[in-house]
Each structure stands twice: as C-alpha cells, then as structure tokens.
Amino acid sequence: MGSSFPPLLPPQASTVAVEVDALYALLVSITAFFTLLVVGLFLYFGLKYARKSESERPIQVHPPAWLEIAWSVVPLLICLVLFVWGVQLYFKIYTPPKDAITIHVVGKRWMWKVQHMSGAREINELHVPVGVPVRLLITSEDVIHAVSIPAFRIKRDAIPGTMTTTWFNATKVGEYHLFCAEYCGANHSKMGGTVYVMEKDAYQRWLAGPNAGQPPAVQGARLFEEMNCISCHRNGSNQRGPVLEGLYGKTVALKGGGTTTADDAYIRESITNPTAKIVDGFEPLMPVYLSQLSEEQVNALLAYVRDTLGKAERPKDAPAAGTTPLGSPTTSASPKASESKGR
Amino acid sequence: MSTPHHTAAHHEEENYLTHDSSIQSWLLTKDHKRIALLYFLSVTLFFTIGGLFASLVRIELLTPAGDFMSSEMYNQAFTSHGVMMIFFFLIPAVPAVLGNFLMPLMIGAKDLALPRINLASWYIFIIGASLAVFAVLTGGLDTGWTLYPPYSSAYSQSRVTIAVAGVFIAGFASILTGVNFIATVHRMRAPGLTWFRLPLFVWAHYATSLVMVLGTPVVAITLFLLGLERTLGFGFFDPAKGGDPVLFQHLFWFYSHPAVYIMILPAMGVISEIISTFSRQKLFGYSFVAMSSLAIAILGFLVWGHHMFTTSQSAYTGILFSALTFLVAIPSAIKAFNWTATLYKGSVSWETPMLFAFGFMGLFLIGGLTGLFLATMGMDIHLQDTYFVVAHFHYVMVGGGVMGYMGGIHFWWPKITGKMYSNFWSKLSALLIFAGFNFTFFPQFVLGFMGMPRRYHSYPEEWQILNVMSTAGASILAIGYVLPAIYLTYSLFRGQKAPANPWGATGLEWQTSSPPPPHNFHETPTVTTEAYDYQSLPLSATPEKGASHV
Numbered sequence: 001m002g003s004s005f006p007p008l009l010p011p012q013a014s015t016v017a018v019e020v021d022a023l024y025a026l027l028v029s030i031t032a033f034f035t036l037l038v039v040g041l042f043l044y045f046g047l048k049y050a051r052k053s054e055s056e057r058p059i060q061v062h063p064p065a066w067l068e069i070a071w072s073v074v075p076l077l078i079c080l081v082l083f084v085w086g087v088q089l090y091f092k093i094y095t096p097p098k099d100a101i102t103i104h105v106v107g108k109r110w111m112w113k114v115q116h117m118s119g120a121r122e123i124n125e126l127h128v129p130v131g132v133p134v135r136l137l138i139t140s141e142d143v144i145h146a147v148s149i150p151a152f153r154i155k156r157d158a159i160p161g162t163m164t165t166t167w168f169n170a171t172k173v174g175e176y177h178l179f180c181a182e183y184c185g186a187n188h189s190k191m192g193g194t195v196y197v198m199e200k201d202a203y204q205r206w207l208a209g210p211n212a213g214q215p216p217a218v219q220g221a222r223l224f225e226e227m228n229c230i231s232c233h234r235n236g237s238n239q240r241g242p243v244l245e246g247l248y249g250k251t252v253a254l255k256g257g258g259t260t261t262a263d264d265a266y267i268r269e270s271i272t273n274p275t276a277k278i279v280d281g282f283e284p285l286m287p288v289y290l291s292q293l294s295e296e297q298v299n300a301l302l303a304y305v306r307d308t309l310g311k312a313e314r315p316k317d318a319p320a321a322g323t324t325p326l327g328s329p330t331t332s333a334s335p336k337a338s339e340s341k342g343r
Numbered sequence: 344m345s346t347p348h349h350t351a352a353h354h355e356e357e358n359y360l361t362h363d364s365s366i367q368s369w370l371l372t373k374d375h376k377r378i379a380l381l382y383f384l385s386v387t388l389f390f391t392i393g394g395l396f397a398s399l400v401r402i403e404l405l406t407p408a409g410d411f412m413s414s415e416m417y418n419q420a421f422t423s424h425g426v427m428m429i430f431f432f433l434i435p436a437v438p439a440v441l442g443n444f445l446m447p448l449m450i451g452a453k454d455l456a457l458p459r460i461n462l463a464s465w466y467i468f469i470i471g472a473s474l475a476v477f478a479v480l481t482g483g484l485d486t487g488w489t490l491y492p493p494y495s496s497a498y499s500q501s502r503v504t505i506a507v508a509g510v511f512i513a514g515f516a517s518i519l520t521g522v523n524f525i526a527t528v529h530r531m532r533a534p535g536l537t538w539f540r541l542p543l544f545v546w547a548h549y550a551t552s553l554v555m556v557l558g559t560p561v562v563a564i565t566l567f568l569l570g571l572e573r574t575l576g577f578g579f580f581d582p583a584k585g586g587d588p589v590l591f592q593h594l595f596w597f598y599s600h601p602a603v604y605i606m607i608l609p610a611m612g613v614i615s616e617i618i619s620t621f622s623r624q625k626l627f628g629y630s631f632v633a634m635s636s637l638a639i640a641i642l643g644f645l646v647w648g649h650h651m652f653t654t655s656q657s658a659y660t661g662i663l664f665s666a667l668t669f670l671v672a673i674p675s676a677i678k679a680f681n682w683t684a685t686l687y688k689g690s691v692s693w694e695t696p697m698l699f700a701f702g703f704m705g706l707f708l709i710g711g712l713t714g715l716f717l718a719t720m721g722m723d724i725h726l727q728d729t730y731f732v733v734a735h736f737h738y739v740m741v742g743g744g745v746m747g748y749m750g751g752i753h754f755w756w757p758k759i760t761g762k763m764y765s766n767f768w769s770k771l772s773a774l775l776i777f778a779g780f781n782f783t784f785f786p787q788f789v790l791g792f793m794g795m796p797r798r799y800h801s802y803p804e805e806w807q808i809l810n811v812m813s814t815a816g817a818s819i820l821a822i823g824y825v826l827p828a829i830y831l832t833y834s835l836f837r838g839q840k841a842p843a844n845p846w847g848a849t850g851l852e853w854q855t856s857s858p859p860p861p862h863n864f865h866e867t868p869t870v871t872t873e874a875y876d877y878q879s880l881p882l883s884a885t886p887e888k889g890a891s892h893v
Contacts, residue, residue: 008789008792008793009792009793010792010793010794019721020721020722020724020725023719023721023722024716024722024792027715027716027719027722030712030715031709031712031713031715031716034708034712035705035708035709035712038679038680038683038704038708039704039705039708041683041686042682042683042686042701042704043701045683045686045687045689045691046686046691046693046697046701047691049622049686049687049688049689049690049691050691050692050693051623051690051691051692052690054847056623056690057623057690057877057878057880058622058623058624058688058689058690058877059688060624060625060877060878061624061627061684061687061688061689063627063628063681063684067684068628068631068677068681071676071677071680072673072676072677075672075673075676076673079669079670079672079673079715079718080669082669082715082718082719083665083666083669083718083719085719085721086665086718086719086720086721086722086723087662087665087720087721088721089719089720089721089722090652090658090661090720090721090723090724091658092721093721093724094658094724109498142493142498143491143493143494143497143498144491144493144494144588146653146727146728148728148729148794148796150725150729150793150794151794153724153725154724154725155653155724155725155727155728156653156724157653157654157655159588159589159654159655160493160582160583160588161582161583161587161588162582162587162589162655164654164655177794177803179794179796180796181727181728181729181796181797182491182728183418183487183489183491183494183728183797183798184494185418185485185494185498185499186414186415186418186485187414188414188418188798188799188800189409189414189796189798189799189800189801189802190414190801273585291583
C-alpha cells in the first residue's frame, strides 16, 4: 500500500493542474459554506422554534420580496464567476500551443497504442519530456474510450471515426497513472498503465532506444506513393484534388460557402470521409479509404501531410486554396474525369 | 386495531383495503390507491434487486485487485444495479406510488381522470420490468446503464436487445402516468381549489408529468434505434457507415438528464409537504417554490450537453450547455432557502418524516452544489467519468430522491395503511440512512478527485482505504434500508390505529379517514383557503399524545 493515510490530492504535475486545483478549492469552499449555512439554519430554527404544545399555532410569517430576490441573485452571481472561469480553463486545456510536439494515441480494447513522431511506439505507457508542451491526437479503433491522466488534470474521449485533442506541459519528473475513463468492456480497468515524465535528454535517449521505429511521416510518404495519392494531389494539368504542400494550418474555402482550418481533425476527416468537406473548386471524386486503412496508417498519412508536406513550400504556380485550379474538371464529360473513374 | 370487544362502540367503516379482499379485486382494480400499492410492492422488489447488485459491487471494491468476481460479472453487477435502480425504482418510485395514492386525495377527487389507463400503466410497467429482470438474471447486461454505442450496438455479448426492449416498454407506463396526472390536475380539482391553492406536492408532480410526457418518447426512440442498430446493423451510430456514436449520447441525455428531475422533483414536493406540516407554517415563498418546479422541468430539457464536455462536442456548444446548467441550479437554490426559512418562527416537531426531510436537505445540498463542479467546464474535464460523478449523482438521486421517498412513505404511512409505526425504530432508521449514506459516498468524492475512474473492477492500491470506508458505510446504509421493511410490516399487524390526521396537517387527504374509503371522500370537499392554512386547523385535529408509540 502506498501510504497509511488516504491521500486527498492527486500529484500536481502539469501547468494547468495548479489552476484546476485553485478552482477546485473555490468550489469546495462554496459547497462547504452553503451546506453549513443551510443545514445550520435548519437545525437552529428547528431547535429554537421547537413545538412546545400540541395546540401551538404560530403566527404566519410573510416573506419579504427582497429576500426572495436576494437568494436568487447571489447564487446567480456566484454561478457567473464559476461559469467564466470554467470556460476559460476549458479552452486552455483543450487548445494546444503552437509549439507543442505531437503524439498519436489510438485506443483499442484494451490498450492505448502510442506513437511518437520520431517513430517510437509503446503500448499502455506514455513517455514524455518535462517542460515541453505535448499535444495528444486521440482516436479509437473500436468503441469509445477516454484518455485520462489525473496528475495532469486532463481527460479526452477517444471516439471511433473522430479525432480529438488535448495537451499538457508536465512540470515534474515522475511516474503517473494513465487510465481509460470511458467504460469499454471486460478489461476496462486494465486499459492503461503509466505516464513517465522524463528529463529532455533522457526522453531523447528513450526515443532512440528499443521502442524506436520508422517515423510516421516517413511511413506516410511511402503510403502516399503506394496509394497513388499524388496522381490527383499534384499541381498541374492532371490535378483533381487540392495541393497539399504548405496546406497545414491554412484556411480553406469550402464548396457551398464557408471556410475551415486545415487542422489535424480536418485532414483526418478528408482522408477517411473525403466527401464530408469539399474544397471550393473541386469535385467529390476521391474514393473513401476508410476500410482500407488502419488508424495507424491514417495517422501516418496525417503526419506526412502535416509534418512533411505542411512544411514544404507551396508550388509558386499553384492556385490559392479554394480557387478553381487550372484544368480542373467542371463537367463529367471531361476526359480527365472519366480517366479518374477508371483508376 | 380495534378488538372485537369494541366493535359495538366503534363501528369499523369500510375502507379501500377492506371493502373487497379477493385477488381479482386487486389485480383488476381501478382504484388509484390500490394501484399505488401494486406499484409500491413492485418498486420495493426492484429496489431490493438493485440493492443486492450494489452490495456485489461494494464487496468487489473492498480490495484493489479484481478478486471477488470476474470483470465480466462485475460489469454486469454495476450495470444491473444502475438499470434496476434508475428505470424500475427511482423513476416510478415517488410519482407512481405516492403520486398515484395522493394526487386525487389532495385535490379532493374520487380517482385519477383515467383509472383504466392507470391500471394499464402498472401492467405495462411489469411487462417491461420482467423483460429487464429476465435480461439481467440470464446472461446479464454489461453496457452500463448509459448503453453507449458502439460498445452496446456492436461489441457487447450480453442481452442488450431484451433489456432495451424492457426499458422501452416501461417508458410507456411513465408516459401514461404523466398524461393521467396532467389530465387530473386540469379536470378534477375540487370546487374552490384554484391553481395557487394547490399543495406544492401537486405542483411538483404536475411539473414532473410534463417531463415524463415530453421526455420519455425521446428515449424510447433512441432505444428503438439502438435495437435496430444491434439486430439489423443499421448505421445510425457507426462511423464506418457514416453514423456518429456521439449522436446517441445527445439523444440519450436529452431524456436521461430530465429523468433526473423525474426522480428529484416529486421528492421535492414531498419535502415541501413535510417541512410545512412539521413547522406549522405555510411554505415560505409558496409561489416561488411552485414556479421553481416548472422552471426546473423546462430548463432541465436544455442542459443535456453537459454530459459531453470531453467528447468531440464543439467547445462553443459546450459553453451554452454550461451556462444553462448553472441557470438550472438557481431554482433548486430557491427551494432550499425557502424550505429552511419555513422553520423560522414556526412550531417545529421532529417526528420521523421531519428527520428524513432534514436528511434530504443535507444530502441534496451537497449533491446539488457538487453539480456546480461538473457544470464548470474546465473542472469537469478532470472529474468526468470518475467517482466524483458517481458520488454526485448518488447524493442527488439517493440522498435527494430516496430520502424524499422514505420521508413520504413515513409521512403518509398512517393514511395509506391506517397504522402508526414505531417512533424509535423509524427515527433510528432515518439516522442510520443519513450516516451510512455519507460514509458510503463522501469518500467517493475524494476518490474521484484523485482520479479513480468509475466502472473499475480493479484499482491502484493507494485508494483502498477510501474504498473500504465506502463499503463499510454501505453496510450501515443497508441496515438503514432493511429496518423499515421490518417495522413497517410489523405496524400492519401490531401498529396503533392511525387517526385521520395524525400530524396536524392541512391537506385534503388528511380530512378523510385513515385508510380512506374506496371513493376517498363521502362528500366532495370545498376549498375556501390557501394551502397550509394552519390557523383554521381545528385543535381536535391534532394527534392524541403518544398515539404513535408502539
């Protein structure tokens, strides 16, 4: 057993943990104050005005209106403070900073499959450097799971067919619990293990150690070749899909109006469900690859589009995203369109 | 009970229990009071089954390792506990037992507006419950009561379809009860009983009925879709077929959050009656309390998304749900303050029902206030799906709902059965339940903040002490719940005969005999005053001292 007395606080090991705990302390104080106030008054009145004889008929009290207003408005104001602080903290926990490193996490009954961008892989463990913002891109292969790291005060559902995000900046070297928090069947409580927060150089050594593997961006480049993605996603007369170089993080105009940001969730969706959002100026010609690709392969393609193509120079003669590219098919009678069907 | 020697002096009047004792007269009864008793026996049985599953869960959690039963069995145990307690005890308990018995009596009516529909609702409930019990006892159900797909639709090997069919069917019983109450309040009020003279119990049940009628069809449709998905492979919730598993959560919580108010609003109605009666004060801020019930019922429909702050639900949607959730806290706060203020300059008597009301106040306050933690988005991320949530909703639904139900049973037991129960044992039971409950669930708040996820068969060693405390508390709680089964049953045979109005209460139900005659009132009462008019209560209506001692 860890300690003889029940601990009251989980380890405080991320930058947001401090703020979450401050908010928690405020909430505990509010709860204690109002519980003691109301229960105390209930007991006080109950004893002070205890019935003295069975024939007692007390004078009826008529409540003043200001009292009703007061005890409606004061809780409302308290709620307003909690609401604003809660929203602000929520955005902080779920909005990774720009300089965060990325780690892919895939849930599968009953394991967390983790891949670092260097290629290192691990299962039911998570090695991360201290003092570096780390972004988790989370999805699931089967049922809904949830990544939970109490020491960092973060949690996010892993939902099949969807990519979710959370991030943390670990502040203390050590070992912490990694859980699955969304019920997922027989071994739900065994799905998880340990988060290892390491010094930066130790983390680099770990990445190069026995868990090392091919970086997902490299694996993605190979898939990009094998699946012949380039035949459409290239600049020039045969172009049938948007140019991907320099795309990551840009704003994309969509067919039928509106825009979206080319973030990880958008790129993932465009691979697995390409007709969900069509870039303005293109036709929904891309086949659905969902059943042919594993979540790891989708992540590899995502890493390639994000980390390799995303940092590449956009071709000078490429049209701006969202404008009609040269030679793009506008009717199905176009020979290029029928060519693409044959593929 | 009058003995043969006294029958000449005190002629025993026929009452709803004695006027016909054949089995048929019970199974085909259209009397709301008898149907209430049929519901009472049924929900007591399902509470017992749910309670046994809870015991299995608490025994398993005594040790960190999953060693008492297999993880599959454990998953079935907590699922069965949840399904039984929520759908077959908490949702019907107060409305179908106390509401059924009291709504016509409180408004001076002979029966509910639709007596045959009332009987039909009990049979529908029993059919649904039988299917669910069959499912959990043969092959089990292991999805959690929340039934989230894709686990429930494509992965679970358990009897999901049958259990879901049971809940689907039982939902119609709930709809029929709601329709019946609404029709009754609109059409059957005694002369002079205007809306703002109604007891707050009636207001609370009216608000509850709105939720039952408007919300239950949505969960029925949702469960129907889940059944189709599981049996025929539709893809509503399957991303591989273009569906979305989070869509199920939206639909499920659209009903299941308001369902919490089906459990708590009628209990709040009970508490209003008890506190007013045992303080001899008109409920402080009567119209605020009445309107807050409606506000809770309406706002309760607009907060479902707060169950999904950690899913893929958009952050901006989440903000709206967070704001609305804080708003729904206000009417509950108004009620709590008004209940407390009712005691001010009152004439307070600490009989057993008042002890349960006090227990309700303490537990419901903690339950409601810990709801603020979960409405606060940034805080909810850490607490979602942990034991903090488990503790929170037990404080609300058991601390609030069941305490209210127990208070109501003790308050109206003399009216329902014509017998008084033991003062000593009933007060002991109220204290044991209050203490046992806190011992059981308070440590779970701490466990939740430590990060212990819910529905865990095994857990890290450092959390054992808190889990042992929780299980120890649950043993006390269990004794607290078993005691009433004994002394209430005993009272049926050996209890003192109850007078018409043992507590000196003002409601119309206390103006007729205990137990009431088959048609409730010999003459339709006429109402000339507001509710809770203790000034015009005749002094003779107060109980003979010591009448309640066995």
